[in-house]
Amino acid sequence: MKNVYFIGIGGIGMSAIARYYNGKGFWVSGYDRTPSELTGQLEAEGIGVHYTDDISFIPKDVAETLVVYTPAVPADMGELVYVQKHGYRVIKRSRMLGEISSGQACMAVAGTHGKTTTSTLAAHIFTEAGPGCSAFLGGISKNYGTNLLVSDNPVIVAEADEFDRSFLQLFPETAVITAIDADHLDIYGDYAHVLEAFRIFASQVSGTLILKKGLPVSGADTKARILTYSYTDPGADFHPENARPDALGHYIFDLVWPKGRIDGIRVGVPGWVNAENSIAAAAIALTHGLDPEKVRSAIGSFQGVKRRLDAHINTEKLSYIDDYAHHPKELSSALSSIREMFPGRKVTAIFQPHLYTRTRDFAPEFAAALSAADKLILLDIYPAREEPIPGVTSEIIFKDVTAPEKVLLRKEELMDYLEKEPVDVLVTFGAGNIDRFIEPITALLEKRLG
Numbered sequence: 001m002k003n004v005y006f007i008g009i010g011g012i013g014m015s016a017i018a019r020y021y022n023g024k025g026f027w028v029s030g031y032d033r034t035p036s037e038l039t040g041q042l043e044a045e046g047i048g049v050h051y052t053d054d055i056s057f058i059p060k061d062v063a064e065t066l067v068v069y070t071p072a073v074p075a076d077m078g079e080l081v082y083v084q085k086h087g088y089r090v091i092k093r094s095r096m097l098g099e100i101s102s103g104q105a106c107m108a109v110a111g112t113h114g115k116t117t118t119s120t121l122a123a124h125i126f127t128e129a130g131p132g133c134s135a136f137l138g139g140i141s142k143n144y145g146t147n148l149l150v151s152d153n154p155v156i157v158a159e160a161d162e163f164d165r166s167f168l169q170l171f172p173e174t175a176v177i178t179a180i181d182a183d184h185l186d187i188y189g190d191y192a193h194v195l196e197a198f199r200i201f202a203s204q205v206s207g208t209l210i211l212k213k214g215l216p217v218s219g220a221d222t223k224a225r226i227l228t229y230s231y232t233d234p235g236a237d238f239h240p241e242n243a244r245p246d247a248l249g250h251y252i253f254d255l256v257w258p259k260g261r262i263d264g265i266r267v268g269v270p271g272w273v274n275a276e277n278s279i280a281a282a283a284i285a286l287t288h289g290l291d292p293e294k295v296r297s298a299i300g301s302f303q304g305v306k307r308r309l310d311a312h313i314n315t316e317k318l319s320y321i322d323d324y325a326h327h328p329k330e331l332s333s334a335l336s337s338i339r340e341m342f343p344g345r346k347v348t349a350i351f352q353p354h355l356y357t358r359t360r361d362f363a364p365e366f367a368a369a370l371s372a373a374d375k376l377i378l379l380d381i382y383p384a385r386e387e388p389i390p391g392v393t394s395e396i397i398f399k400d401v402t403a404p405e406k407v408l409l410r411k412e413e414l415m416d417y418l419e420k421e422p423v424d425v426l427v428t429f430g431a432g433n434i435d436r437f438i439e440p441i442t443a444l445l446e447k448r449l450g
Contacts, residue, residue, distance in 0.1 A: 006030030094166030111178030129294030249341030271337030352430030382432025
């Protein structure tokens with residue numbers, strides 16, 4: 001095999017695998033629907049990317065070409081149909097990650113929220129405190145500026161994505177499950193099938209399964225040793241004592257774990273939710289035998305993940321944070337963290353719903369979560385892979401929001417609206433293309449700071 005061709009190369013998981021094969025010396029190229037900052041980086045790294053559905057870009061040497069695709073691409077997409085009909089080896093991204101990780105000690109982080117930050121922090125700890133690791137991440141690490149780490153040490157940290165049951169391609173030595181909430185119901189149908197998939201994932205863990213305490217997974221579901229973690233429950237195997245935020249919202253705590261105690265951990269990124277994620281990441285590292293003092297230091301030097309409670313401006317006068325949250329539980333956790341970080345300040349949230357099905361399935365929960373803001377600016381739904389559903393618009397969330405102030409806008413109206421809008425703490429939420437507003441919003445607010 002000489003060529004690896006990616007259909008949907010700009011996705012966060014796909015781009016990490018593309019970078020991996022590019023680094024190994026393969027000829028890597030691919031298609032994505034729209035240019036982005038990430039596809040621009042891939043092109044700068046020597047990877048060919050095009051943006052039209054055009055089979056002429058596919059390498060002609062069928063026997064020497066592997067095609068990797070994401071399930072986010074429609075089944076009738078021209079390039080995908082072509083490679084399936086013409087004898088190419090065609091596999092899903094999740095299968096590719098499973099093949100790469102086989103034969104290595106795989107540390108996988110699963111969960112309907114929290115997995116990107118937890119896996120990125122775990123990879124940082126292994127890099128800083130241990131002999132290194134390779135890592136395939138679902139976000140851009142701010143420490144390393146990439147979603148891929150490569151090491152000769154045969155340890156791989158992988159974000160285990162439940163979408164399309166992708167994580168069932170992984171057979172980890174150690175795994176964390178951070179949360180099991182109803183999500184991706186367009187794939188699973190109902191919560192019972194979500195839970196079933198997580199229990200199957202648990203059954204594939206060979207060594208240690210680290211569960212957030214209280215999740216409905218037990219020894220009946222896995223042969224792995226089960227350890228628990230919690231930010232709030234002192235009965236968990238890994239839990240904090242003396243947890244408190246400092247003046248900048250970074251949490252300091254003592255970590256109690258089965259072999260002792262690590263005093264004075266200060267999490268390098270703010271918010272209680274990141275303190276919880278750091279406990280899960282520490283559990284992976286400590287279970288693997290890394291030095292406790294080095295683990296403490298690495299948690300302190302963690303700079304976070306782009307679009308995960310990502311502070312672009314943070315002053316007493318004005319703060320702007322961006323976050324990927326797109327599920328009601330994620331929004332609740334993020335807004336709760338932001339409230340604790342900025343007590344007494346006015347929080348204005350901008351939210352772009354992601355997917356018609358998710359909006360339909362969770363409209364009341366979205367409204368309840370977003371009501372925790374002082375002001376909500378609600379944008380139109382980002383459709384991603386979906387066609388519109390009659391009657392499903394942002395209005396079905398908006399009507400039930402009880403925040404003191406709320407406004408419904410099209411995204412084209414947002415910047416003009418913000419020009420005239422006083423801001424104290426502003427936060428943008430969503431998994432769609434709301435990230436395109438980060439730079440203009442940051443520039444607008446920096447101008448106000450003078």
